[in-house]
Amino acid sequence: MSRGDLQRGGMRRGLIFLLCLGWFVVTMFPIYWTLITSFKPPTAVSGGPTYLPWIDFEPTLQAWVDALSGVRGNFITPFVNSTLIGLAATALSVALGSMAAYALVRFPFQVRLLAGVAFAVVAIGGFLLLQDVLGLKRVPALGGALVAALAVSIALNALRLPGPVLGNDDVVFWFVSQRMFPPIVTAFALYLLY
DSSP: OOOHHHHHHHHHHHHHHHHHHHHHHHHHHHHHHHHHHTTTTHHHSSOOOOSSSSBBBOSHHHHHHHHHTTSSSSSSHHHHHHHHHHHHEEEHHHHHHHHEEEEEEESOOOOEEHHHHHHHHHHHHHIIIIIIIIOOOHHHHHHHHHHHHHHHHHHHHHHSSSOOOOOOOOHHHHHHHHHHHHHHHHHHHHHHHO
């Protein structure tokens, strides 16, 4: 390796570092802005942008005192409730997701495409039928539709239906794509609108 190659590699590394540093500043600025705004007096918040504490404005803890003392309403109880709900939902999601991942790795799945389509049609159609036509409430209608859809899809999966048979890789692809598809559709729609 020549000295010129090392210099070009060093310049490239420096440029990449500067780009990463710039991106870090761009992504961290909203967090910085939120943090310093919590230490601004009301006049500094409504009086235009101020960026540097002790230079552009004099920091104060009054907003924190008001929030934590209850002057502006109860802050602690809703915050604790939201934190507990978030932690419980995360723990439940991780537990159920771990079991599903174990099942996908451990057991081979062979699902016929027509059985999967039948599940979707019976689940959606059954829910609409039970709720809108027969007048059941949402939870019983949903439960009945899912039980019927599961029974129909298991029965159809046992038959030799035409069409492709989906294996574990297809199921994993479906799970991953369903997690990524809604943001992609939203971003694409915004791109088309603006």
